Amino acid sequence: MAFVVAMSACVAALLVAEYRALRLGTWLAKPAAASCFVAAAIAWGALDSSYGQIVLAGLVLSLCGDVLLIPDGAPAVFRAGMAAFGLAHVAYVVAFALRFEGALGAALCAPLAALLLLRVSAWLRPHLPADMRTPVHAYLVVLWVMLIAAAGASQSNPWILAGAAMFCVSDLAVARDRFIASGFANGVWGTPLYFASQLVLASTVRSL
Numbered sequence: 678m679a680f681v682v683a684m685s686a687c688v689a690a691l692l693v694a695e696y697r698a699l700r701l702g703t704w705l706a707k708p709a710a711a712s713c714f715v716a717a718a719i720a721w722g723a724l725d726s727s728y729g730q731i732v733l734a735g736l737v738l739s740l741c742g743d744v745l746l747i748p749d750g751a752p753a754v755f756r757a758g759m760a761a762f763g764l765a766h767v768a769y770v771v772a773f774a775l776r777f778e779g780a781l782g783a784a785l786c787a788p789l790a791a792l793l794l795l796r797v798s799a800w801l802r803p804h805l806p807a808d809m810r811t812p813v814h815a816y817l818v819v820l821w822v823m824l825i826a827a828a829g830a831s832q833s834n835p836w837i838l839a840g841a842a843m844f845c846v847s848d849l850a851v852a853r854d855r856f857i858a859s860g861f862a863n864g865v866w867g868t869p870l871y872f873a874s875q876l877v878l879a880s881t882v883r884s885l
Contacts, residue, residue, distance in 0.1 A: 680720070681876065684713035688872050695864050703747055710872055711740035718879035728775045729882035735768035739875055746851070755855065759812060762848070766819045769844075769878065773826035773837060786828035786838075790821050797849065804856040813852070820845050837881050843874030 687710035694702025715736050723729035738761050745758030777783075794817045805813055827841035850867020854860070 680713050680717035684710050684717075684872055684876060687713060688869055692864060692868060695868075696861050707743050707747060708740065711743045711875070714872065714875040714879050715740055717876060718882055721880065721883045723879070723882045726882065728772050731768055731772035731775070732878060732882055735765040735772065736875060736879060738762070738765035738768060756809075756812065759816065763816050763819050766816075766823045766844075769841065770819075770823050770826045773823070773830035773841075776830040776834075776837070777826070779829050779832035782832060782838075783825045783829035787821075787825050790824040794821050797852075801852055801856055809856070813856075816848075820848065834881055836877055840874050840877035840881065843870055843877060847871035847874055 687706050691703060691706035691710055693699075694706055715733070718729070718733050718736050723733040742758045742761035742765060745754055745761055748754050798814060798817055801813060802810070823841055824838075824845060827838045831838035847867050847870040850863045850870070854863040854867075
């Protein structure tokens with residue numbers, strides 16, 4: 678509960694900083710909020726299993742992505758942040774593969790996730806700069822694989838799929854902000870959902 682309270686306070690401070698365009702507040706609150714889910718995973722036993730260690734790697738990569746997405750007007754840094762989040766998703770794929778237990782769940786998830794992500798692709802495509810089309814579509818493929826892996830690993834712990842799905846949906850807020858319509862409204866729902874998703878995924882190390 679302490680980690681939930683601490684992270685909630687940091688996320689609230691982050692939203693206030695974003696609303697008031699306080700860059701120093703963002704630089705302080707965002708890494709602090711991300712540090713909470715990393716610390717939570719360690720406290721909950723992430724270092725005690727291969728699954729936990731790989732989830733922890735994904736959380737650390739997400740923290741790196743958080744920091745890299747803070748600067749405005751720096752396309753190269755944004756691409757580096759996007760790469761960090763892509764690698765976080767890959768780490769989760771590897772972790773979920775270690776706990777794969779439900780081929781039926783994965784098989785049912787695959788076409789549904791593909792349909793949803795194809796819709797996302799169609800939504801984003803007209804707004805993507807030429808140099809971002811390949812990275813964004815590669816990222817969507819990674820999301821698809823992660824959702825399938827999460828579905829296959831969630832038979833005994835549905836929070837795995839819940840956290841993975843929350844993470845994917847929160848990515849839409851980032852995509853909308855960067856490519857379609859920037860504004861505080863994207864962060865109002867996307868930011869809390871993202872940080873909640875990471876804490877949910879961190880919590881899955883406790884069920885081993």
